[in-house]
Amino acid sequence: MYSPAIIFEAVLNGLMTGAVYALIALGLTLVYGVLHIINFAHGALLTAAMFAVFALHVAFRVDPYVSILIVTPLFFALGYGLQRFVIGPASHGDDQNILLVTLGLSILIENGLLAIFRSDTRTIDVPYGFNVVEVGPLLLSQPKLIGLAGSVAVAILLWLFMVRTDTGKAIRAVAKERLGATLMGIDVAHIYAITFGLGCACLAVAAALLMPSFYVNPRVGNAFVLVAFTIVVLGGMGSIAGALIGGLFIGMVESVSGLLLGESLGQIGIFLIFILVLLLRPTGLFGAKA
Amino acid sequence: MTNKTPILSGDADRRTILKGALAGAAIIASPAVLRAQTPTVKVGILQPVTGALAQDGGFGRLGAEIALKEINDAGGIKSLSGAKLEMVFADARSNPEAATQEVEKLNGEGVAAIVGGFASPICLAASQAASRYDLPYIVDVGVSDQIVNRGLKNTFRLGPGFGTVTTAAVTNLVKLNEAAGKPAKTVVLVHEDGLFGSGLAKLMATELPKHGFEVLETIAHPTPSRDMSNVALRIRALNPDLVIPSSYYGEFVLLARTMQQQRIRPKGIYAVLNGAASNFRFVKEFPDAAENVMDCNHWHDPRKAKSAAVMKAAADAGSVWAYNIPLNYSCVKLLADAVEKAASRDRAKIIEALTNSTFEDHIMPYGPTKFVNGQNTGAGPVNTQVQGGDIKVIFPESFANAKPVFPVRA
Amino acid sequence: MLLRHPPFALLIGILTVLAGLPLLGLPNTALNFLFFVLVIALAGQGWNLAGGYGGQFSFGHAAFFGVGAYTTAILQVRYGVNAWLGFGAGIALGSFVGFVIGSLSFRAGLRGSYFALVTLAFAEVLRILANAAPITGGAAGILIKLDVAPANFQFASRAVFFWIALALVGAVLILNRMIEQRRFGAYLVAIRENEAAARALGVNVLAVKLQAISLSAAITAAAGALYAQYFLYLDAAIAFGPWISVEALLAAIIGGAGTVLGPLLGAGLLHGLGEITKLAAGRVPGIDLVVYGIVLILVVAFAPRGVIGLFTKGDKGGEPTSHG
Structure with missing residues (x-):
């Protein structure tokens, strides 16, 4: 059996990985909470963001953390445009059509990236990529710690945005009561697009936080999508705090069950939690009553 | 080039798409006639x-x-x-x-x-x-x-095939180890959970003990894996002489990077049919993590x-x-x-x-x-090792263009 | 309308024409293509029954496809059971798994996206288990011995496989049409449109949904079993991978969810499109799928109610509506 020190370290590792999961889930939960759609293109958009960070680094030597300042607004605009001019009009507001359109988008993005960047698995080399922070006997990866801090910061910023700004309030109004919001004079199509843009912006930050310690290839985003769904469900669809706490929790569960059951079977732990939560408390741990 | 596709042209109406699909079978049936x-x-x-x-x-x-x-x-x-x-x-x-x-x-x-x-x-x-x-x-x-x-x-x-590669991997490992004065006794197997890795690990786990190795643990991981820090963690706790990874490119890169970061330095990393250990991109992008990694894999005859x-x-x-x-x-x-x-x-x-x-x-x-x-019947894998930013064949001697560096000095 | 609710004579006519195709001397390229279209159509027909008619949107029909496929293969390879019996057992077990998943989810009151996600999770759990369990051959997969003989459900001629697949698709077409005309079909649509109202009107909602998912799973399991007999090889990603869940729902929705002919039409359209974009693409890998993605979006934009919907404008009777 493992010593408590190792289990403790596994928990820490899980928290650090889980934070980035949370950030990816944040985008998903936001879009779900407001638009009530399951965005199939989420993984492909994450891949696109990672390639954007990669390309900026390779072409202009932009540090991945600095590239947040460029990629985030870029992806906000991309998300806004996608929802406003592609997903919205093409799906006619019908759930199953939205699903198909986002599926079509994911095929398009993934293979577009394949055509541009080819299929190689690429990494970027930053001087701090191998840095560690020593805490007693523990060696904590510096890029992953930054990932943890960055994710929590983004979640807090997003939450502040939602409660403090007029746009944030409008988003919440649309999420709660679409018809009522329309009657209040809120431009629902605009709010939808803003929300989708915010979801993509979260992905851009996540991509920048991932790149110093991860790799990118045209299919890499898929690895994160299922786990992000789990987190969204666990945290309650549409809940920002839920996504953050759910992400950290799932990261921990994955890490510890991976340690105890093996990485492969450990994945079952996640899905069993997922199924149990859905069956027993489908609104999630933090979700509002349906 | 894609503009030639009829279904993409500006006036693509639904009927064109539908007809196109129904005619699809007929079109694919006859491409041969188009060729001179x-x-x-x-x-x-x-x-x-x-x-x-x-x-x-x-x-x-x-x-x-x-x-x-x-x-x-x-x-x-x-x-x-x-x-x-x-x-x-x-x-x-x-x-x-x-x-x-x-x-x-x-x-x-x-x-x-x-x-x-x-x-x-x-x-x-x-x-x-x-x-x-x-x-x-x-x-x-x-x-x-x-x-x-x-x-x-x-x-x-x-x-x-699989059987030949695994048998050779074990035989070559035993010979390498003996030639170096048997520095390695304990082993941790890391493998992806698909056809490649799982079968290999199973064979290794039964074969290696017959040759005096002790398999401390077999760690499976899925492809893709989002994080290999736990695998590295377990390796560090077990402190084996030898790590035998059999994974695809992305996962091995994550593992090798994490091992370097966590300062895990076994006497050897002996990969089998590994996606990265004999890939020049890995060697080029992570020269430190790649140095001295051995692989038993398909490879050309350098001579x-x-x-x-x-x-x-x-x-x-x-x-x-x-x-x-x-x-x-x-x-x-x-x-x-x-x-x-x-x-x-x-x-x-x-x-x-x-x-x-x-x-x-x-x-x-x-x-x-x-x-x-x-x-x-004459086919077999060879052992390669990353040495000085290059990939050399170290075993069998008849094809080798370098001497093995084993055990690796920390 | 004619296409939305086709009379039996039309269905028989369509099936007869399709059955005649191999007699025209189609090359095996075409037969292989058509066979695969029929397998996807069958999987889509299964999805359509629960998803299209009943509004129970599943992302996890791979669970049923995989159980059908693996049951057929395992019974033959490990226990020497006759392939035809294995085929039947695959369908039965697939149906049972559908019943179990349905019972758990429907009793928990899961609908819409929640039901979609829970089915996805069940399929993933099965995939991970199949990849690890010795009985499925684990990660190495399972290979059905190549032994071409009708008793083994293996045929030298692609045409025979095509006819068997067509017979299954045809049987489901007719079954589907019969369901539309029976009370069960009306109940299903009522549940899709407004579950609470259906319950208030005295429909035993749980029982109807369970019947629907069991039948739906059986049909998709048949597609899986057929896949196993044709390709003779399975691994966890093939049998339980998300690809088949997506194919099944895509075929049904693109064709026209909640319509008899939708899945068949959708499967033919999607795979025809896939082949055409392949032909049109150049050397750069991925371009053909980019075009495929664009056309998929365009089809949805211009045919929001599925391709069948194009021919039945104004007919709101059985129109699938959103359910979030």
């Missing part, structure tokens, strides 16, 4: 260039193209009055259904043989579909031993003069070097040799020529080809 009659020998190259295996498919295709160009530049098939080889490329899309459909199409196009497949499920499905037409199928990589155990007369594999030429051709095409390139190069050369001997485009004659092949002009470390039930 030329005195070429058509060769089907089947590789997954989209989907999960796109990276490997790209390497395989390049290897085949280099061989085809070389053969054609040298005057084509002499016994067929200099007939050129014409590549008919097919994308297996990383799944067996698409591969089967492509085999049907290649057959319709009248190819003389098919080379490629890469992944075992694709090779299994594609070679079986080809067997309906007695269409020769040369497997490039697909290591599953089921591929050549089905009694299909059309299926040939130049490279080694053959042709090897350098093929490596140069791959570099000129803008590609890094990977084992798929020499394997596919050699498979296409093997086919060309068989067509030359058969002096015919006839499939049965090509199969016969392959069955009796003694082909030597490949760049693999195999010696003359001899097929028994479709398996080249």
Whole structure:
């Protein structure tokens, strides 16, 4: 059996990985909470963001953390445009059509990236990529710690945005009561697009936080999508705090069950939690009553 | 180029799309008539260039193209009055259904043989579909031993299968260890949970103890894995002399990086059929993490003069070097040799020529080809090691161009 | 309308024409293509029954496809059971798994996206288990011995496989049409449109949903079993991978969810499109799928109610509506 020190370290590792999961889930939960759609293109958009960070680094030597300042607004605009001019009009507001359109988008993005960047698995080399922070006997990866801090910061910023700004309030109004919001004079199509843009912006930050310690290839985003769904469900669809706490929790569960059951079977732990939560408390741990 | 697609033109109405789809079967049924009659020998190259295996498919295709160009530049098939080889490329899309459909199409196009497949499920499905037409199928990589155990007369594999690779991996490891004064006693196995890794780990776990190794633990991980820190954590806790990883590229890169970061320095990393340990991209991007990593894998014979030429051709095409390139190069050369001997485009004659092949002009470390039930009995893996930013062959000695660095001094 | 609610004579006519195709001397390329279209159509028909008619949107029909496929294969390879019996057992077990998953989810009151996600999770759990369990051959997969004989459900001619697949698709077409005309069909649509209202009107909602998912799973399991017999090889990603869940729902929705002919039409359209884009694409890998993605979006934009919907404008009777 493992010593408590190792289990403790596994928990820490899980928290650090889980934070980035949370950030990816944040985008998903936001879009779900407001638009009530399951965005199939989420993984492909994450891949696109990672390639954007990669390309900026390779072409202009932009540090991945600095590239947040460029990629985030870029992806906000991309998300806004996608929802406003592609997903919205093409799906006619019908759930199953939205699903198909986002599926079509994911095929398009993934293979577009394949055509541009080819299929190689690429990494970027930053001087701090191998840095560690020593805490007693523990060696904590510096890029992953930054990932943890960055994710929590983004979640807090997003939450502040939602409660403090007029746009944030409008988003919440649309999420709660679409018809009522329309009657209040809120431009629902605009709010939808803003929300989708915010979801993509979260992905851009996540991509920048991932790149110093991860790799990118045209299919890499898929690895994160299922786990992000789990987190969204666990945290309650549409809940920002839920996504953050759910992400950290799932990261921990994955890490510890991976340690105890093996990485492969450990994945079952996640899905069993997922199924149990859905069956027993489908609104999630933090979700509002349906 | 895509503008030529009728369904994309501005006036694409629904009916066009619908009609197009219904007519699809008719169109795909008759591409052969579009091609002019030329005195070429058509060769089907089947590789997954989209989907999960796109990276490997790209390497395989390049290897085949280099061989085809070389053969054609040298005057084509002499016994067929200099007939050129014409590549008919097919994308297996990383799944067996698409591969089967492509085999049907290649057959319709009248190819003389098919080379490629890469992944075992694709090779299994594609070679079986080809067997309906007695269409020769040369497997490039697909290591599953089921591929050549089905009694299909059309299926040939130049490279080694799973059993051969694992046996060699164990034997070579034991010899390396003995030559170094038996520094390694304890082992941790890390493997991806697909066909590749799982079967390998099982064999290793039973074989290694017979040779005095103690397997401390076997750690499986899925592909793709998002995080390898726990695997590294367990390795650190177990502190083995030797880590034996068998994973695809992305996961091994994550593992090697994390091990370096966590300052885990075993006496050796001995990879088996690893996606990264003999990939120059990994060596180039992470020279420190890659240094001294050993791999037991397919690799070209570095002492053959042709090897350098093929490596140069791959570099000129803008590609890094990977084992798929020499394997596919050699498979296409093997086919060309068989067509030359058969002096015919006839499939049965090509199969016969392959069955009796003694082909030597490949760049693999195999010696003359001899097929028994479709398996080249002379095939085997070699051991490579990353040394000074280069990938050297360290074992067996007959093919080696460097001495092993083992145990690795911290 | 004619296409939305086709009379039996039309269905028989369509089936007869399709059955005649191999007699025209189609090359095997076309037969192989058509066979695979029929397998996807069958999987889509299964999805359509629960998803299209009943509004129970599943992302996890791979669970049923995989159980059908693996049951057929395992019974033959490990226990020497006759392939035809194995085929039947695959369908039965697939149906049972559908019943179990349905019972758990419907009793928990899961609908819409929640039901979609829970089915996805069940399929993933099965995939991970199949990849690890010795009985499925684990990661190495399972290979059904190539032994061409009608008794083994293996045929030298692609045409025979095509006819068998067509017979299954045809049987489901007719079954589907019969369901539309029976009370069960009306209940299903009522539940899709407004579950609470259906319950208030005295419909035993749980029982109807369970019947629907069991039948739906059986049909998709048949598609899986057929896949196993044709390709003779399975691994966990093939049998339980998300690809088949997506194919099944895509075929049904693109064709027209909640219509008899939708899945068949959708499967033909999608795979025809896939082949055409392949032909049109150049050397650069991925371009064909980019075009495919664009056309998929365009089809949805211009045919929001599925391709069948194009021919039945104004007919709101059985129109699938959103359910979030």
